[in-house]
Amino acid sequence: MRVLKFNHVLVGLSIIFMFGAYFFPIWQIRLAAPQYPEGLGMEIWLNKIVGVGEFDLQNINLLNHYIGMATINEHNISELQYMPYMVFALMFFSFIILCIDRSFALNLLFKGLLAIGLVGVFDFWYWEYSYGHNLNPKASIKIPGMTYQPPFLGCENLLNIVACSYPGIGFILIGLAGFCIFIAVFKQKIVEILKSTAEKELEEIVE
Amino acid sequence: MLKAKTLFWAVLSALIIQVGCGKSIELPFLKKGSKEVKVNKEVKINKEVAIENVTKEGSKDELVDSEMNIGENMEKKEEAGVSMNLSLPSDEVIAASMTYVAPGSYDEFYWFMSGGYSGQVSVYGIPSGRLFKIIPVFSLFPENGYGFEEETKDMLLTSYGHIPWDDSHHPEVSLTKGEQDGRWLFINGNNTPRIARIDLKSFETTQIIEIPNSAGNHGSPFLTENTEYLMASTRFSIPILQSNVAIQDAAKGKFKGTISLVSVDKDTGDMNLKGQVLVPGYDYDIAHCGKGASHDWCFFTSYNTEQAYEMLESNSAKNEKDYILAFNWVGAQKCFNDGKAKNVTTAYYRNTHPENKPTVSEKFTKTKLLDPKDCPGIMYYLPTPKNPHGCDVDPTGEYIVAGGKLASMIPVHSFSKFMQAKDNMDSRESVIDGIPVLKYESTLAAEVSKPCIGPLHTEFDGNGYGYTSCFVSSEVVKWKLGTWEIVDRVPSYYSIGHLSISGGDSAKPNPKYLLALNKITKDRYLPVGAELAHSAQLYSLGGDKMKLLLDFPTVGEPHYAQGVPASLLQDNAQRIYRLDHNAHPYATKQESEAKVVRAKNVVHVYMTAIRSHFKPDTVEVKVGDVVYFHVTNLEQDYDIPHGFAVKGSKNSGVLIMPGQTKTVKWNAEKAGIYPFYCSDFCSALHQEMQQYILVKGK
Numbered sequence: 014m015r016v017l018k019f020n021h022v023l024v025g026l027s028i029i030f031m032f033g034a035y036f037f038p039i040w041q042i043r044l045a046a047p048q049y050p051e052g053l054g055m056e057i058w059l060n061k062i063v064g065v066g067e068f069d070l071q072n073i074n075l076l077n078h079y080i081g082m083a084t085i086n087e088h089n090i091s092e093l094q095y096m097p098y099m100v101f102a103l104m105f106f107s108f109i110i111l112c113i114d115r116s117f118a119l120n121l122l123f124k125g126l127l128a129i130g131l132v133g134v135f136d137f138w139y140w141e142y143s144y145g146h147n148l149n150p151k152a153s154i155k156i157p158g159m160t161y162q163p164p165f166l167g168c169e170n171l172l173n174i175v176a177c178s179y180p181g182i183g184f185i186l187i188g189l190a191g192f193c194i195f196i197a198v199f200k201q202k203i204v205e206i207l208k209s210t211a212e213k214e215l216e217e218i219v220e
Numbered sequence: 221m222l223k224a225k226t227l228f229w230a231v232l233s234a235l236i237i238q239v240g241c242g243k244s245i246e247l248p249f250l251k252k253g254s255k256e257v258k259v260n261k262e263v264k265i266n267k268e269v270a271i272e273n274v275t276k277e278g279s280k281d282e283l284v285d286s287e288m289n290i291g292e293n294m295e296k297k298e299e300a301g302v303s304m305n306l307s308l309p310s311d312e313v314i315a316a317s318m319t320y321v322a323p324g325s326y327d328e329f330y331w332f333m334s335g336g337y338s339g340q341v342s343v344y345g346i347p348s349g350r351l352f353k354i355i356p357v358f359s360l361f362p363e364n365g366y367g368f369e370e371e372t373k374d375m376l377l378t379s380y381g382h383i384p385w386d387d388s389h390h391p392e393v394s395l396t397k398g399e400q401d402g403r404w405l406f407i408n409g410n411n412t413p414r415i416a417r418i419d420l421k422s423f424e425t426t427q428i429i430e431i432p433n434s435a436g437n438h439g440s441p442f443l444t445e446n447t448e449y450l451m452a453s454t455r456f457s458i459p460i461l462q463s464n465v466a467i468q469d470a471a472k473g474k475f476k477g478t479i480s481l482v483s484v485d486k487d488t489g490d491m492n493l494k495g496q497v498l499v500p501g502y503d504y505d506i507a508h509c510g511k512g513a514s515h516d517w518c519f520f521t522s523y524n525t526e527q528a529y530e531m532l533e534s535n536s537a538k539n540e541k542d543y544i545l546a547f548n549w550v551g552a553q554k555c556f557n558d559g560k561a562k563n564v565t566t567a568y569y570r571n572t573h574p575e576n577k578p579t580v581s582e583k584f585t586k587t588k589l590l591d592p593k594d595c596p597g598i599m600y601y602l603p604t605p606k607n608p609h610g611c612d613v614d615p616t617g618e619y620i621v622a623g624g625k626l627a628s629m630i631p632v633h634s635f636s637k638f639m640q641a642k643d644n645m646d647s648r649e650s651v652i653d654g655i656p657v658l659k660y661e662s663t664l665a666a667e668v669s670k671p672c673i674g675p676l677h678t679e680f681d682g683n684g685y686g687y688t689s690c691f692v693s694s695e696v697v698k699w700k701l702g703t704w705e706i707v708d709r710v711p712s713y714y715s716i717g718h719l720s721i722s723g724g725d726s727a728k729p730n731p732k733y734l735l736a737l738n739k740i741t742k743d744r745y746l747p748v749g750a751e752l753a754h755s756a757q758l759y760s761l762g763g764d765k766m767k768l769l770l771d772f773p774t775v776g777e778p779h780y781a782q783g784v785p786a787s788l789l790q791d792n793a794q795r796i797y798r799l800d801h802n803a804h805p806y807a808t809k810q811e812s813e814a815k816v817v818r819a820k821n822v823v824h825v826y827m828t829a830i831r832s833h834f835k836p837d838t839v840e841v842k843v844g845d846v847v848y849f850h851v852t853n854l855e856q857d858y859d860i861p862h863g864f865a866v867k868g869s870k871n872s873g874v875l876i877m878p879g880q881t882k883t884v885k886w887n888a889e890k891a892g893i894y895p896f897y898c899s900d901f902c903s904a905l906h907q908e909m910q911q912y913i914l915v916k917g918k
Contacts, residue, residue, distance in 0.1 A: 068796075068856035075831055075857070079904060153905055 014116045017204060020197040024107050024119070030190035031104045035059055035097070038181035040137065042163055044073065046174045055085070056181060057137075059096045062087045080172070081152025082161055083144060092136060099129060100187070107194075116201050123198045126191050138165050141178075315769040318760060321348040326790070329722055329783045331735065332391045332405055333756075335359075336777025339386040341407055341418060346733055346783060347758060349772035357416045357425045358386030358409045365874030366425075370848065370883035371804075374579040378412055378430050379567040387411045389438060389779040390506075393420075394447045394484070398511040398615075398727025402788035404489050406441040406450055413437030415450055415482060417489050420784075422575065422794045429491045430568035432587055433460045433478050441482065442507040445515050445727070449494065449549055452480040453520050457501030457527070460589075461564060470529040475501035478589075479520065479547060481556075491570065495556040495588035499545065499599070500653050501527055503536070506610050506677070509549070511617035511727045514635045516550040519620050523607040536607065537626055541660065543601040544611060544622060546638060555595035561588035576802050576880055593654035600642050601657040603649070604631050610677030610718075614686065614701060615727050619665055621686060623676040630675045630688055632704070634665035666704045671697045676717060677780075679724030681731030681761060687724075689716040689736065696736060696759065698766060710766045712757055714740040721761070722783030730785055734759040734766065737778045745773060754778060795858040797879030804881035806850035811835045823847045823888075829862040829876060829898065830854040832905035839913045845888040847913075849896075852881040863899030866913065873899045891917035 016024070038056035043065070045052045053073050054065030062085060064070035074084045087093050103126060110118045145162025148155075161171050168177040180188075321327055327345030330352075335342060339359030343352045356366035358376070366372050367384065376382050386409035394404040405418040413431035418424065431437050436455025443450055457475035459465050465474050481494040502522040509518040525542045528535030555561065566587050573579045592599045602620075608631075610623030620633040641647035641662035649657045674692030681687070685707070688697050694715050698708040718737050722730040736759065741752040753773035760767040799809055808814055808826040814835035817824045823845045828835045829852070841847050851864045855878040865873035866886050874882040898909035 072857045075855075079831075153908075 014201075014205060015114050016110065016116050016119055016197075017201055020119065020201055021111060023193040023197040024110055027190035027193040028104050028107045030186045030193065031100055031107075034100060034183040034186040034190075037183040037186065039183040039187070041065075041179055041181045043177045044174050045177075046076075048173075058093075059100060059183065060093050062090065062093070076174075077161075079152065079154045080159075080161060081149030081155070083147060083149075085144075090140070092140070096133075103129070103190075116205070119194070119198055119201060123194045126194055130187070130191060141165065311767070315760075315767065319347040319349065319758065319770045321345065321350075326786060328732070328786055329730075330786055330789055331720070331722075331781055331783045332393070333737070333774055333778035333781040334388045334391050334407060335775055336389065336754075336779050337387050338776025339388050339409070340776065341388065341391055341405065342775040342778070343423065344774075346735070347769060349756070349758060349770050351775065353423060354775060355418055355423055355425065357407060357418065358383075358388050358414065358428070360384045360872075362872035363875075365872050365882060365884070368872040368884075369874045370885060371578045371881075372573060374581040375425060375428055375571045375573055377569050377571055377581045378414065379432070379569060379583075380412060383412045385411075386414065388416075390440065390442070391780060391782045392441055392443050392450075393726075393782045393784055394489075395443050395726060396446055398445045398617075400723055400726055400728075400782075400784055400788065401447075402784060402792075404447075404484075405782065406443065408437050408440035408452065410436060410438050410455070413440075413452070413454075415441045415452060415491060417484075417491060419489075420789055421792050425573065426575075427489070427491055427570065427572045429482060429493065429570045431480050431482070431493070432566040432568040433462075433496055433564075433589070434480065436503075439504045439507045439520055440480075442509055442518065443484075444509045444518065444549060445511050447484050447486070449553075450482040450484060450491065451507050451509065451518050451520070451547075451549070452482060453499075453504035453507060453545075454478050455503055455505070457503065460498060461566070467529050470501065471527045473501060473527070475527070477501055477504055479504070479545075481549060481552065490572070493568070493584070493587055494553065495561050495590055497547070497552055497590045497592060497595075497599070499592070500655070502543070504545065505608065506623075508611050508613045508620075508725060510613055510635065511615065514613065514617040514620075516548050517635070518547045518549055519602075519611050519613065519633075520545040520547065521604065521608040521611040521622055523609075523625075539606070541603040541605045542607060543657070544604045544608065544620065544633065545655075546600045546602055546642075548598040551598040552590060552595060555590055555598070556588055560594045561590035563587070564589045576797050576804050576807075578804070578883075591654070596654070597643075599655045600638070601652065601655055602633055602638065602663050603657065603660040604633070605629075610675075610688075612678040612680070612686075612725060614680050615682045615729060617727070619701060621678045621688075623678065623688065625674055625676060625691075627675070628670065628673065630668035630671050630678070630686075630699070632665045632668065632701075633663045637665065638663040668699050668704045668706070671699060671706055672709070677719060679719055679721040679734075680729055681721060681724070682729040683731060687719060687721065687734055687766075689719040691715050691717060691739070696734065696766065708765050710759060710768060712736040712738055713744055713755060713771065714738055714742060718778075718780045720781040720783055722785065724783075730783070731761045733769075733783070734761055735781060735783065737774070737781060739777075741773070744771060796856050797877055799852075799854065799856060799879045802852070802879055802881060804850075804852075806848070806883060807881045808850065808852045810854070816840075818845075821845050825849045827851045827864075828854050829864065829909075831860070831903040832898070832909045834864075834896070834898075834909070834911055837911060839911075840916060841888045841913065842916050843888055843891050843918050845915075847886045847888055849884045849886060850881055851876055851884070853878050855879070860902060861900045862902050862909070864896065865899040866896040867894045875900055888913075888915040891915050 038058050040057040043054040053069045056063050141163050146160050163176045164178045327348050329346040331344040331346045333342050340357050341355040360367035367376050388407050389410050391405050391407045393400045407416050413434040414428050416425050417427040419426045431452050434454045435458045438455035439453035441450035454477040457477045460476040477499045478496040480496045483492045483494045503524040505521040507520040522543050524536035526536050526538050563586050568584050571579050571581045604622045605624050605627040607626045608622040609625045612621045618635050622631045624631050641658050647658050647662035649659050672690030672693040674690050676689045676691050678686045678688045684701050686699050695709050695711050699706045716736045717739050720735045736757040738755045741755045744755045754777050756774050758770040760769050808828050811828050814828050815826045823841050853862045853876040861875050861877050863875050869886050876882045894913040
């Protein structure tokens with residue numbers, strides 16, 4: 014079956030949203046401490062991790078080394094190498110759908126997007142988990158039972174630091190892209206069902 | 221499939237709700253911040269009320285002491301959540317609220333005070349009177365290593381060698397169109413004649429130029445309207461060029477003075493000695509340059525026109541009038557450019573401290589000396605009673621006010637009258653060494669009669685009033701320009717020298733406060749032995765009447781001060797030195813580059829400091845080695861300096877700001893183990909920031 018005209022628009026929109034995600038951070042982590050009233054922060058983009066202030070990342074790493082946390086270095090995070098290509102692949106596949114105009118491809122895209130999204134979110138949680146738990150045993154400050162996993166969403170106290178984590182505009186854009194595809198798939202399904210019912214009724218009348 | 225869809229929907233809507241409610245964005249620390257801002261606002265509102273009250277009551281010409289007022293203020297205070305002692309008189313309550321800067325809030329003004337015999341500049345916040353910083357200028361400062369460390373020790377180099385001390389008097393903020401531009405602060409060294417430039421971004425001394433052919437660089441450094449030049453006059457007349465004539469020859473005119481023109485590069489601030497004008501050997505005191513119509517002119521008071529060389533306290537007070545020297549610097553500049561000055565051999569230094577690099581010292585051996593006879597029309601003497609001190613030009617540039625120290629009035633010259641009189645032969649009294657002396661009345665605008673005893677120095681509020689400090693009668697008098705009537709007076713505690721209004725010597729004053737810089741302290745504070753800090757008093761200029769708000773001790777002896785609105789400086793203030801801009805020849809930009817390099821018996825240690833260790837971990841040298849520790853602070857975080865101190869060092873410790881490189885020279889004299897450590901509490905493991913040097917025997 015062909016893709017509905019309205020859904021062409023939705024797929025087009027999702028491509029634009031996904032493209033937009035290259036220009037905004039996907040996730041943001043902010044830290045505040047008594048001696049950092051102005052706060053420290055870092056932003057995770059599709060392809061990089063940057064400090065909110067120019068030297069924030071360096072200063073976060075400096076503070077973290079006392080409790081034995083690993084240095085955050087974007088070169089050591091492989092996700093940042095392939096995430097831009099994955100989003101590009103999704104954009105490319107959406108574009109193919111517009112060309113070949115087949116509804117099964119739309120279904121496929123939706124499933125793919127969902128899978129990648131869920132894996133991505135889990136991967137991020139897991140990175141936070143290992144970052145907060147894999148502590149250097151030679152760390153100068155060790156507090157029994159204390160780990161430093163940053164919150165996935167919302168704020169948490171970690172020693173003297175309040176760490177807050179929340180999605181960035183990039184994440185919202187990708188979410189909107191997914192939402193467009195979801196609506197498209199949903200609408201396609203309803204039209205298909207209506208169509209097949211109508212066909213059945215027609216057959217009955219003919220009989 | 222349906223389940224997956226539901227899950228996706230649920231996740232997405234949860235996220236949208238989160239963001240929509242602003243829950244995840246409104247962070248707890250931000251909330252706390254906004255609460256604080258609210259409290260400050262309330263206090264500020266209360267302050268405005270207090271100021272209004274002062275103004276209101278002031279206009280009624282009576283003290284604010286009615287019970288109703290106390291009640292009103294108390295109510296407002298309580299509303300703002302500040303509990304007050306009910307027994308305080310309301311004047312003090314108001315003064316307290318006007319000078320109270322709540323924790324975490326900022327002052328309205330930076331106030332730069334000279335250190336006098338400390339040789340430095342101190343930076344205060346006004347209205348709170350809190351000391352923020354001492355900027356080392358002309359004197360060694362072991363607290364941070366200034367003058368000891370390799371980077372700044374040559375800042376104190378002069379033709380007399382390394383001079384560890386001076387007497388700093390008159391800070392001046394750079395001007396553009398007569399208004400403070402907040403770029404640089406200049407200050408004189410009185411004893412070994414020098415002028416320093418302080419950068420108002422780094423708040424550090426960045427250049428010092430020595431003034432040759434000068435003794436007592438007191439009337440200095442007074443700026444022209446666009447900081448084209450700094451003027452420097454001579455307090456002591458001496459033989460120029462220097463020679464060992466008999467001291468008694470002073471009275472025979474063998475001693476001379478000079479007026480030096482130091483040019484300031486409008487982009488870099490670099491100071492150069494343009495030339496010097498030879499003047500009769502009187503003692504020149506304070507100066508100020510013109511504004512607007514009087515832009516081309518600078519005015520210098522003089523005393524000891526008697527040219528006495530002993531017992532000046534009586535011998536220099538014989539003449540009823542000394543002179544104000546009116547000097548056309550634009551005309552002098554032309555004569556210098558036209559080659560009318562003669563080149564003389566001398567020696568002076570200019571020391572420049574570029575950001576994060578060692579000081580560059582340059583020695584100069586030539587200067588231009590101009591005789592006013594060879595450049596007619598650039599100088600006139602305006603007779604002025606009696607041993608005048610201050611020489612202050614009002615914001616319009618029309619009035620030149622002298623502090624007639626030993627006179628019982630304040631003489632005010634008119635620039636426009638001076639312009640009419642200067643080439644009119646009838647107005648001339650005599651000519652001294654080619655300099656016409658004009659008749660007193662020909663340039664006089666008025667005398668402010670019976671102001672006080674010992675009027676010294678005047679500043680202006682830009683609203684038509686002058687404020688004069690009176691040393692002997694220990695008070696500040698306010699008088700009106702034009703009508704010359706005294707409108708107000710307040711006592712100072714005690715014996716005020718200079719006073720200071722923000723921009724009070726510029727074309728655009730900010731007349732909110734007046735600061736009195738006093739010479740005698742006595743019983744103002746808890747006694748601490750015979751040597752006391754000098755006191756300063758802050759007065760409100762908000763109403764018609766001046767009100768004493770605050771009394772606080774100062775560093776050294778502030779002779780003069782400059783108040784600068786905080787907004788002009790605070791956003792530009794340096795926070796760190798960027799490591800990627802660090803061009804120090806001995807910088808070490810990462811730990812992996814830390815090393816020890818030996819050249820015969822000279823050892824260079826390229827060292828890094830970062831929370832909480834130095835690299836290299838240990839250092840080994842030999843007896844007889846001269847060791848240079850070049851320590852680079854790798855931090856790029858605001859207010860994380862490291863210190864460096866090594867046992868037995870004959871230099872001071874140093875403080876190294878983030879991104880900075882500092883060098884300590886240390887002689888390895890005896891074999892043994894020598895510890896070094898961080899001397900500025902940097903981190904939770906600061907105490908552990910300690911390491912060893914091994915000095916091996918021969």
